[in-house]
Amino acid sequence: GSGGPPTGFMKDLILRxxxxxxxxxxxxxxxxxxxxxxxxxxxxDHMTAYETFKQNLKENKxxxxxxxxxxxxxxxxxxxxxxxxxxxxxxxxxGERPLALIKESNVDEFFEKVNWHMLFVRLHKWNLWGGKATxxxxxxxxxxxx
Numbered sequence: 001g002s003g004g005p006p007t008g009f010m011k012d013l014i015l016r017x018x019x020x021x022x023x024x025x026x027x028x029x030x031x032x033x034x035x036x037x038x039x040x041x042x043x044x045d046h047m048t049a050y051e052t053f054k055q056n057l058k059e060n061k062x063x064x065x066x067x068x069x070x071x072x073x074x075x076x077x078x079x080x081x082x083x084x085x086x087x088x089x090x091x092x093x094x095g096e097r098p099l100a101l102i103k104e105s106n107v108d109e110f111f112e113k114v115n116w117h118m119l120f121v122r123l124h125k126w127n128l129w130g131g132k133a134t135x136x137x138x139x140x141x142x143x144x145x146x
Contacts, residue, residue: 001115005050010116013077013123015041017086019049022062028087056088057107063088073107075100077123084123099123 006014019041020031036042056062057073068091077097078085086099099119102110 001113001118003112003114005047006114006116006119008116008120010120011046011050012041013084013086014053015046015049016083017049018053018056019045026062026064028062028085030082030085053086054107054111057102057110060104063090065089065093066091068092071104073102073104074098075102075119097123097125 005011016030017028019034020029022028033039034041034045036045063073064087070091072090074089074091074093075098076087076089076093077099078087089096090104092098099122100110100114
């Protein structure tokens with residue numbers, strides 16, 4: 001991909017997932033205190049969320065679960081009664097919907113090369129993850145057909 005900030009739906013998903021604060025227990029609390037006209041999200045709010053996402057990865061913080069020590073961040077999509085959201089893990093997200101695998105040692109490379117449209121496509125794939133980082137983004141079933 002050409003990298004840079006996301007557009008469209010992925011831009012809004014980054015906003016709802018990284019614009020807010022983290023509680024003491026590590027859980028994210030989304031904010032609706034947008035700074036745009038009449039309290040609507042503006043470009044500054046989107047960039048704040050995007051930069052927060054980047055900074056969290058660079059500083060190796062605000063991820064959930066266990067660290068498997070393999071040196072990867074998993075960008076994962078989840079859903080709850082409030083809707084879709086993104087979060088970061090450091091071990092394979094079994095039974096979840098991974099969108100991207102990011103090298104812990106070179107976070108900038110992800111943001112320079114990311115294809116946000118492909119992440120949007122993966123968001124809509126029916127398969128949930130059940131494999132190792134070396135096999136991502138392909139489901140394990142394709143091997144059984146050969």
